[in-house]
Amino acid sequence: MNNRHYDVIIVGGGVMGCAIAYYLRKFDSQIKVALIEKDPTYSRASTTLSDGNTRIQFNIRENIAMSQYGLDVLATFAQEMAVDGEMPDVAFRQQGNLFLIDEASREESEQGLALQQTLGCQVEWLTPAEIQQIYPLYNLAGCVGGTLGRQDGTMSPLAVLLAYKQKAIALGTQFIQAEVVGLYREGNRLTGVQLANSERLDAPVIVNAAGPWAAHLAEMAQVILPVQPVKRQVTVFDTPARPQTILPALFFPSGLYLIHEGDGHFMAGKSLPDDPVTLDDFTWERTHFEEHLWPELVATIPLFDRLKITGGWAGLYEVNSFDGNAILGEWPELGGFFLANGFSGHGFQQCHAVGRFLAELILGRPPVLDLSIFSPRRILENQPVFESQRKII
Ligand SMILES: Cc1cc2nc3c(=O)[nH]c(=O)nc-3n(C[C@H](O)[C@H](O)[C@H](O)COP(=O)(O)OP(=O)(O)OC[C@H]3O[C@@H](n4cnc5c(N)ncnc54)[C@H](O)[C@@H]3O)c2cc1C
Numbered sequence: 209m210n211n212r213h214y215d216v217i218i219v220g221g222g223v224m225g226c227a228i229a230y231y232l233r234k235f236d237s238q239i240k241v242a243l244i245e246k247d248p249t250y251s252r253a254s255t256t257l258s259d260g261n262t263r264i265q266f267n268i269r270e271n272i273a274m275s276q277y278g279l280d281v282l283a284t285f286a287q288e289m290a291v292d293g294e295m296p297d298v299a300f301r302q303q304g305n306l307f308l309i310d311e312a313s314r315e316e317s318e319q320g321l322a323l324q325q326t327l328g329c330q331v332e333w334l335t336p337a338e339i340q341q342i343y344p345l346y347n348l349a350g351c352v353g354g355t356l357g358r359q360d361g362t363m364s365p366l367a368v369l370l371a372y373k374q375k376a377i378a379l380g381t382q383f384i385q386a387e388v389v390g391l392y393r394e395g396n397r398l399t400g401v402q403l404a405n406s407e408r409l410d411a412p413v414i415v416n417a418a419g420p421w422a423a424h425l426a427e428m429a430q431v432i433l434p435v436q437p438v439k440r441q442v443t444v445f446d447t448p449a450r451p452q453t454i455l456p457a458l459f460f461p462s463g464l465y466l467i468h469e470g471d472g473h474f475m476a477g478k479s480l481p482d483d484p485v486t487l488d489d490f491t492w493e494r495t496h497f498e499e500h501l502w503p504e505l506v507a508t509i510p511l512f513d514r515l516k517i518t519g520g521w522a523g524l525y526e527v528n529s530f531d532g533n534a535i536l537g538e539w540p541e542l543g544g545f546f547l548a549n550g551f552s553g554h555g556f557q558q559c560h561a562v563g564r565f566l567a568e569l570i571l572g573r574p575p576v577l578d579l580s581i582f583s584p585r586r587i588l589e590n591q592p593v594f595e596s597q598r599k600i601i
Contacts, residue, residue: 214242214411216570217401219388219425221245223255223365223556224548225417226372227563233379235571242409243376244401246387252490254419255369255556257523259442259467259477261457262557263305263360264329267320267596268533270581271554272327274561277577279359281560289371291378296371298363303468304456305360306339308351308508313461316596321355331357345449345509346458356456362467365556372563384409391429397543398429413570415546420487420524422549431539434530434587435550436485440477443497443520447472449511464504473518476501479525479553492520525553531592536562536582537569546570547584 216232218225221243229243250256264275281288286295309317324331334356336348377383390402391414400410418425420437455468464478478501494517506513528535528550535550548566551558561577568575581593 212242212407212409214240214382214409216240216413216415217242217244217409217411218415218417219244219401220417220419220421221248221373221383222250222253222417222419223369223372223559224419224551224562225415226369226376227559228415228417228548228566229376229381230372230379231563231567232570233376233381235567235573237380239571241376241381242384242411243373243381244384244386244388244403244409246385248385250366250369252524253369254523254526255365257442257521258365258556259465259475260362260365260368260556261305261360261465261467262363263357264324265305265307265320265331265355265357265360267316267323268581268593269323269327270577270579271533271558271595272324272329273577274558274579276327276329277561277564278557278559282363285368285371289375291374296367296374298367298371300361300363301454302359302361303454304356304358305459306334306343306456307355307357307459308339308348308461309353309355310350310461311352314352317353317355320596324357329357330359331355343455345451345511347508347510349507360457362457368556368559372559388425389428391425393429393542396541398545411544413544413546415548415566415570417548419549420526422526422547424487426539426545426547429542429545431542431545433535433547433549434528435535436527436529437487437524438479438527439484439486439489439522440479440525440553441492441496441520441522442475442477443492443494443501443517444469444473444475445497445515445517447474447512447515449474449509460504460508462504464501466505475520476505478504487524490522492522494520526550526555527552530587531594533593533595534558534562534579534582535584535587536565536579537584540585540588
């Protein structure tokens with residue numbers, strides 16, 4: 209049996225694992241990093257099944273800072289990630305995000321807006337009349353206003369993932385196609401991983417970047433993580449609407465969201481309380497849209513009473529059932545086990561800040577962003593960090 213040694217083994221080659229690998233090698237060109245991914249086609253990874261949206265509209269300072277950091281990174285991403293002169297194009301489109309607000313969500317939206325503005329974010333409050341004037345499509349009964357984040361937008365999650373992956377490999381990361389089926393521990397430290405072919409790889413640091421499989425991986429080391437894989441569906445449809453420009457993505461107080469893709473093409477999704485916890489169910493059902501999303505959409509956009517569903521897909525959120533926020537750092541009861549998990553529905557946009565922060569923690573560098581609020585210690589100490597009811601989607 210082979211026995212290979214690394215300084216860091218990252219389990220999971222989605223956008224988190226690739227970003228962590230990139231930052232590790234960027235900061236330390238000598239560190240030996242293995243990035244292990246069981247499915248390089250990414251057919252079930254959350255990253256490639258996500259909507260690719262990024263927003264600055266959070267209520268926690270650190271979540272806002274992560275988005276701001278992501279925007280800074282995106283400004284020079286193509287140049288930074290160039291490999292052999294080839295620059296990735298992530299198709300970042302800053303059409304803005306418009307969060308509709310009802311009476312019940314007014315207070316927390318006002319608090320969030322005040323904090324965002326204090327931190328220099330370009331977010332503004334629009335009255336229903338102002339929204340109506342700019343977007344005559346909408347019927348805003350029951351809405352007391354909206355917050356428009358002009359820096360928010362969407363991009364290709366696959367392109368971002370592949371850019372980090374290619375660059376991490378170009379900088380010297382060893383990419384290994386394999387499934388981790390076991391974790392080795394000695395006392396209260398992790399020492400290595402077991403692959404499905406029985407090979408053992410050793411490292412003093414193992415990173416859990418397994419997305420919806422995070423709790424499954426942690427269980428291999430007898431660590432119980434409050435992270436559940438929850439099925440979410442996205443439906444794509446064509447409508448008679450013909451907006452002249454791309455509309456801001458629209459977020460309803462109920463959690464329903466609508467992303468305009470150009471011409472009459474839109475996609476929509478909504479987290480429902482009874483969405484199944486599963487690692488195997490990736491079936492998309494048009495009835496999910498017809499029964500749960502369509503009536504609500506028509507109430508706000510009457511023109512959508514006629515539309516043609518053109519497709520859809522299902523993916524998995526890695527829902528942090530403890531407090532909905534990221535879990536970042538070393539598990540206090542198991543030395544060498546670093547977590548980048550629990551991002552629920554907003555992890556894609558945080559990959560830049562998380563990649564950097566995890567690399568800084570592992571290398572013992574002072575972090576550029578202090579994200580210690582998301583330490584896993586809070587789970588053991590029962591100190592949840594809640595965002596707000598409305599914006600964790
Ligand atoms: C429908 C949907 C829409 C979303 N929309 C957005 C959005 O608009 N904006 C946003 O910010 N976020 C969004 N998200 C959330 C976002 O996609 C995730 O938070 C983020 O992509 C998580 O990245 P990850 O690398 O941790 O996980 P993943 O991309 O799932 O990567 C984990 C990888 O680990 C691999 N792996 C797992 N176990 C093992 C093992 N034992 N051995 C080897 N490899 C293993 C898997 O194969 C997988 O490729 C959405 C998610 C979904 C499902």
